[in-house]
Amino acid sequence: MRIGHGFDVHRFEGNGPILLGGVSLPCLKGVSSHSDGDILLHAVIDSILGAAGMGDIGVYFSDDDARFKGISSRVLLRRIWKKVRRMYKIGNIDVTIIADFPKIRMHTERMKENISLDLSCSVDDINIKSTTTENIGFFKKEMGIACEAVVLLEKL
Numbered sequence: 550m551r552i553g554h555g556f557d558v559h560r561f562e563g564n565g566p567i568l569l570g571g572v573s574l575p576c577l578k579g580v581s582s583h584s585d586g587d588i589l590l591h592a593v594i595d596s597i598l599g600a601a602g603m604g605d606i607g608v609y610f611s612d613d614d615a616r617f618k619g620i621s622s623r624v625l626l627r628r629i630w631k632k633v634r635r636m637y638k639i640g641n642i643d644v645t646i647i648a649d650f651p652k653i654r655m656h657t658e659r660m661k662e663n664i665s666l667d668l669s670c671s672v673d674d675i676n677i678k679s680t681t682t683e684n685i686g687f688f689k690k691e692m693g694i695a696c697e698a699v700v701l702l703e704k705l
């Protein structure tokens with residue numbers, strides 16, 4: 550069994566919606582990104598790569614590469630999983646979104662469904678929660694949104 554951790558931050562920019570876990574959420578602000586800006590999936594990708602000892606998302610999908618401009622992060626997740634799934638299956642994934650908005654609770658089931666489809670695992674293996682930041686620092690100024698993910702991979 551191997552554990553991996555992923556962390557991602559994106560700056561708010563322009564207008565919403567925001568994509569999280571492949572779900573489009575109404576939001577006053579959008580995020581700046583080379584891809585579709587789905588920080589939740591970026592954190593999950595990095596946690597999987599960390600657990601597999603395979604580096605990080607930038608190794609595979611460079612921000613400078615025009616081929617990845619606006620690309621769906623679900624496509625990126627599936628491409629990474631294709632490399633890892635011969636060796637591992639998902640034990641469980643735990644995700645924390647760190648932001649004062651948007652509210653995500655009513656959308657987490659759909660996010661879990663998307664991720665479970667992309668990683669061929671059960672929705673019961675995925676947990677998604679969110680926390681606000683008590684209005685301090687980075688988030689008080691409504692500058693951005695962050696996400697952490699922890700994954701356990703089980704050797705096949």
Ligand SMILES: [Zn+2]
Pocket residue numbers: 557558559586587588591
């Ligand atoms: Zn990102």
